[in-house]
Amino acid sequence: MEIETLSAKTTSVGYYRWRICALLFFATAINYIDRQVLGILAPQLQTEMDWSDSQYGLIVTAFQVAYAIGFLFMGKLMDRFGCWGGYAFSVLVWSVAAMLHAVARTAVGFGGWRFALGLGEAGNFPAAVKVVSEWFPIKERSLATGIFLSGSSIGAIVAPLAVPVIAIHYGWQWAFILTGASGFVWLLFWLATYRPVEQHPKLSASELAYIQSDPPEPTTEVPWLQLLKYKQTWAFALAKFLSDPIFSFYFFFLPKFFNSQHGLTLDKIGVPIMIIYVMSDLGSMAGGWFSSHLIRRGWSVTKSRKFTMLLASVTVTPVYLASQTTDLWVAVGLIGLALFAHQAWSANLLTLPSDMFPRQAVGSVVGIGSTVGAIGGMFGATTAGFLLQSTHSYAPLFVVAGSAYLVALAILHSLTPRLRAAIP
Incomplete structure (x- = not known):
């Protein structure tokens, strides 16, 4: 039967679970800082190393190929061995790979380290979504997901502010080294702070009971x-296939778009x-909050998630005009609105596996869906x-970016009209 809402009123039970959510937020921020460095430096590196647009697209594709491969085993890794060591392994791999971009001198070299980066970064979302499914009841999951997902936007804000300063004053190599090193700082906090929810010594009995207040799972x-x-797996996967490449397009091609269309150089791209x-950051939290708010008001999980995703799908459509305007700030506003909508969409999409599958399968389902999404991103980048x-x-490219979400939602709804539990 459909997963229905729980009581909207809860007593104060403690907030330790939000500390865990904060760690997920910072990991996601670091994840997106590390992957964005190349995109920000692309105009400079293309000139310095004489890359063509197609070569740059293939370098980005190397990341997407590895991202797709990585999801296949990273999700299973989290389900099999748990997130304490699994998440740490993922962050360790991507941080080392990010720093080693500094030694690359050819398109092939950059492609190789992008591949390694993609393998490691593939662990972030399966781990984070699994942690949310274990540490939060159903009615809080989309909000927690929206909060940690907003880390991607924070990372995308920090990178264009910090990377040009580092590159201009110390050289582009140090931009890769210093941003990659931030993952090691996070590792210290994660290994010291995180434990499985049932084993955590700092979690009160009342908060544990609240976290586990949903009906028993298989x-x-x-x-x-x-x-x-399961059709629920493919509903999630196909929605990722259509929507993930859009965010990748913005992420890897926006600096090039503003450089070629509006003449912005490295020192002016930050603002x-x-x-x-x-x-985009506001969209993550707004989408997660709005869905949880509707559940607290008595809406079913199905209606709250899909209505929020429908609003996001409609909101993104005007982005096509960004390719037509000659006004920089109009383009910025349209693309910003599109990314607001994308993150609101994603905060709910990433919650669906925990709505439809038991906790011990969530990491694997997210991994499968994210692999399919990364394959979409791979073809999209090329x-x-x-x-x-x-x-x-x-x-x-902007025509596709404005229409993909409505198509994705139609497919998702046709496969899962109601968010039923996949496994009885």
Whole structure:
């Protein structure tokens, strides 16, 4: 039967779970700082190393290929061994790979370290979503997801402010080294702070009871391949396939877009990018809050999640006009609105696996869906690079960016009209 809402009124039970959410937020921020450094430096590196647009697209694709491969085993890794060591392993791999970009001197070299970065970064979302499913009751999960997801926008704000300063004063190599090193700081806090929810010595009995107040879930272990037979898995995966490439497009191509269309150089790109990702950050929290708010008001999980995603899908459609305007700040506003909507959409989409699957399968389902999403991003990055080289126009890319969410929501709804539990 459909997962229904729980009581809207709860007593004060403690807040330790929000400390864990804060760690997820900072990990996600670091994750997006590390992956954005190349995009910010792309105009300079393309000139210095004589890359074509298609070569840059293939370098980005190397990350997406590894991201897709990484999700296949990272999600299973989190379900099998737990998030304390699994998350730490993921962050360790991507931090080392991020720093080693500094030694690359060719397109092939950058592609190799992008590949390693993608393998490590693939662990972030399976781990974070699994942690949320274990540490938060259903009615708080979309809010917690929206909060940690907002770390991606914070990372995207910090990077364009910090990276140009580092690159201009110390060289582009130090931009990779210093941002990559931030992951090691996070590791110290994670290893010292995190424990499984039932074993945490600082969690009160009342807060543990609140976290575990949802109806009991199935405890039978589900084989990884068996998850592929559920339409709920494919609903999540296909929605990721259509929406993930859009965020990747913004993430990797926005500095190039503003450079080619509006003449922004490395020292001037920070403020427009910051404004866009502040709006994106607000979207993460607004989308997560709004869905949880509707549940507290008595809406079912199905209606609250899908209504929020529908609003986001409609809000993103005007972004096509960003490719047509010659006014920089109009373009910034339209793209910022689109990313606000994308993050509101994603905060709810990432919550769906924990709505439909037991905790012990959530990491694997997120991994499967994210693999499919990364495959979409891989083809999207390559296609974007070749389209730009052949047409010298961003218009076709923004048309796709404005319409993909409505198509994704239609497919998701057709496969899962109601968010039923996949495993009885």
